[in-house]
Amino acid sequence: MKLLDSLTRRFYFVTALKGLVMTGRHFIFNLVGITKRHTIQYPEQRRKYSNRFMGIHVLTKKPNNEIACTACMLCATNCPAECIHIVAAESPNPKVEKYPAVYEIDLMRCVFCGFCEEACPVDAIRMGRDYEYAELSERNFVVGIEYLMSRPALKGRNVSIYHETDKVVKSDFQVSDFKKAS
Amino acid sequence: MAKITINGKEFDVDAGKNLVDAAEENGIEIPHYCYHPGLSIAGQCRMCVVEQEGNPKLQIACNMRCSEGLKVRTDTEKVQEAVKWNLEFHLINHPIDCPICDQAGECGLQDYYMKYGKYQSEMREEKVLKEKAVDLGEKIVLDKERCILCGRCVRFTQEISKTAALGIYNRGDRSVIGTVNDEPMTDNYQVNTVDICPVGALTSKDFRFEQRVWFLDEVESICGGCSKGCNIFVHHKSGKHIYRLKPRYNSQVNEHWMCDIGRDTYKNSNYDRRLTQARLGGIEMPTAEAIQIWAADLKTLVAMEQTDEIGIWLSPELTNEELESVFKLFAKEWGISKFFSENVSAIVAQDEAIDGLLYRKDHYPNSAGFLQATKTYKIKLDSTDSLVDQLDKTKIRHLIIFGPEADRAKTDNSRIANALTHQTFSVLVTAQLSVAESFPQALGIPSLSHLEKSGSLTNHAGLTQEMKGGLKMFREALSTQDILAKLEEEYRKPLDSDRKLEARL
Incomplete structure (x- = not known):
């Protein structure tokens, strides 16, 4: 045994070989799919997020398709990242006094904390579920009313809850999945 | 003086003073809506009720004068209950549209509701x-x-x-x-x-x-x-x-x-009406560069001993400190004697309260201080007429105009602007874009606007009041004193040609 010990110590390639075997085993097992992989094939496969996931904001509408926001600026007051910019104005609708002429969120500054959603007294802003947003220029990350209220990803499903109860989208995500994944 | 007792504490206050004011001075808040120290007493809101010793009913504090031995309490249950219910009655028909209300944040209803509110309304109508x-x-x-x-x-x-x-x-x-x-x-x-x-x-x-x-x-x-x-x-x-x-x-x-x-x-x-950059003939430049150009022209005139060809037009809106630095530098140091302005003494003589209240005929905030400063520095003021006359005869080759804000001296300004020819080098120190545009040929230097200035103003009654400043809208604008200090510094530097000469020697 002494001889073997000295050999292994002297011939380091034995250990190197052991390491290569380990790497190779993982490579082959992953390739064949014997071990559970932690990564996913992203654009084709998507992870399921919790219903409470906070993605890009949604500005809700009234049933007559007007913006629900009254431009009270409580979201901008509460925002820790100071990423909300509102310019209030007299609404063209005579029954409504105040509305936001400009409502901009700088998505690069936003920390997606959801404080704006909590501050809103009229449920005009909610945290949406979409998180994919890529642009070539930073200035394009400042999104306005048009995008926040009726972007294609919302698929027209955007009315405030005080007019119509939202369908609860049940996710098949479970806590155990999360544990396994991490 | 009278000794009154509020909530068991004794205070010395002026006799005859309103109880709401007296309490506020001593740090005790008595809520009120209808009472205002500048107006008569109405006693409509009933928010300021207090309990007076020896009086079985609650009394309104706004209609109570402080007198010796007055004893009131604002902290008893009876008072608190009354205030709470009063506020509830005020809110019966209030729409509570705080999100769209401009008063939100400085609203009496909001403030008192948080302090004395009855949080659950019992109104069902x-x-x-x-x-x-x-x-x-x-x-x-x-x-x-x-x-x-x-x-x-x-x-x-x-x-x-x-x-x-x-x-x-x-x-x-x-x-x-x-x-x-x-x-x-x-x-x-x-x-x-x-x-x-x-x-x-x-x-x-x-x-x-x-x-x-x-x-x-x-x-x-x-x-x-x-x-x-x-x-x-x-x-x-x-x-x-x-x-x-x-x-x-x-x-x-x-x-x-x-x-x-x-x-x-x-x-x-505000920024949209301000001269934001120094400019000459429509070309914008840093302020330091503009002051260099100004100093170079001044220096040649002073070197040629032609200080009588330098004229200065002042607006009576400059603060006393600004006037002091202008007169010290130009009159005392460089011996310039040609100072022009509008006919300020006539303006002061005709000054009166237009409607018997506040607004006065004299639209300049510091006319009295202006006259005072010219007296102390023994400045002889000429009118705009004589300036225009001298400009026509090209007796003035360097004109400095200090700060008319807004449209105040519009007629005078346009007359000077029309009289200016290419033979006169003109400098305009102003905060206003419109004024700078009315002098297209002048070297415009941005200064602080009235609300940003710190200094003192003397009003029509001779009362000198201090402005503390503490506001600066953007970096490029300098106070008149700073501009003059930079001008003096630039003036004392040797000319570039002199420097080259020195180097050669």
Whole structure:
């Protein structure tokens, strides 16, 4: 045994070989799919997020398709990242006094904390579920009313809850999945 | 002096003083809506009830004068209960549309509700609906629903502005504030009703939806609209934009009030009306470079001993400190004797209160200080006429114009601008873009606007008041003193040609 010990110590390639075997085993097992992989094939496969996931904001509408926001600026007051910019104005609708002429969120500054959603007294802003947003220029990350209220990803499903109860989208995500994944 | 006892504590106050004011001075808050120290006592809101010793019923503090041995309590259960229920009654027909109300953040209802509110309403009736967003002329919007009928505005129009424009119409829970046939208000003091309105019933059109009040910071200043010198607060957002001016109490000058023309003067300080960069012939340049050009021209004239060809036109809106530095540098140091201005002594002589209240005929804030400064520095002032005459005869080759703000000296300015030829080098130190544009041939140097300045102003009655400054809208604008200091520094530097000579030697 002494001889073997000295050999292994002297011939380091034995250990190197052991390491290569380990790497190779993982490579082959992953390739064949014997071990559970932690990564996913992203654009084709998507992870399921919790219903409470906070993605890009949604500005809700009234049933007559007007913006629900009254431009009270409580979201901008509460925002820790100071990423909300509102310019209030007299609404063209005579029954409504105040509305936001400009409502901009700088998505690069936003920390997606959801404080704006909590501050809103009229449920005009909610945290949406979409998180994919890529642009070539930073200035394009400042999104306005048009995008926040009726972007294609919302698929027209955007009315405030005080007019119509939202369908609860049940996710098949479970806590155990999360544990396994991490 | 009288010794009174509030909540078991003894205070020495002036005899005959209103109890609400006396309590506030000593740090005890008595809630009130209808009482205003500048107006008569109405006793309508019943919020200021206190318990007086020896009196079985609750009394209103606003109608109580301090006298020796007065003993009141504001902290008993009876008082607190009464205040709570009073507030509940005030809120019966209030729409609670705080999100769209401009008063939110400085609203009496909000403040007292948080302190004394009865958080669960027991009112089951429908609210009485009234007119919203009623147009009351150019400056005011009235919301009849939000009104709690304290009547402060009505008393203001009756007692202070004396137009009696506003009144309370109808009866019971349908009572509303309004003008006769909803006619517009036209006087010069109407926005004061917005200031004294404890709720959001009267709101200013100029400030409507512009900004939420909790974003605003305030700076103390003096209004530059006329020679009255009203004390004001400047409300701005982080030094980038001024949103409004509010009167600041001063018993000697304006008390609680301020005129609407003065309120509009803040617009001249905002970025869109400011000269933001030094410019010459439409080309913008850094201020330091502009001062170099200015100093070079001055230096050649002084070196050739032609100081009598330098003229200076001053506007009587400069502060005493600015005038001092101008006269010290130009008159004392460089011996320039040609100073021009509008006919200030005539303006001061004709000065009077136009409507018997605050607004005065003299539109310059410091005419009296200006005359005083010319006397102390023994300056002989010439009129604009003689300046135009001398410009025509090309007797002046270097003209320096100090700061007319806005349209004040419009006629004088256009006359000078027309008389300027290419033979005269002209420098304009101003804060105003419109003024700089009226002198296209001049070297424009941006200075501080009136509301940003720190210094003192002497008003029509000879009262000298201090402006603390503390506001700077953008970096490029310098105070007149700084500009003159830089000019002097630049002037003392040897010319480039001299430097080259020295190097060669």
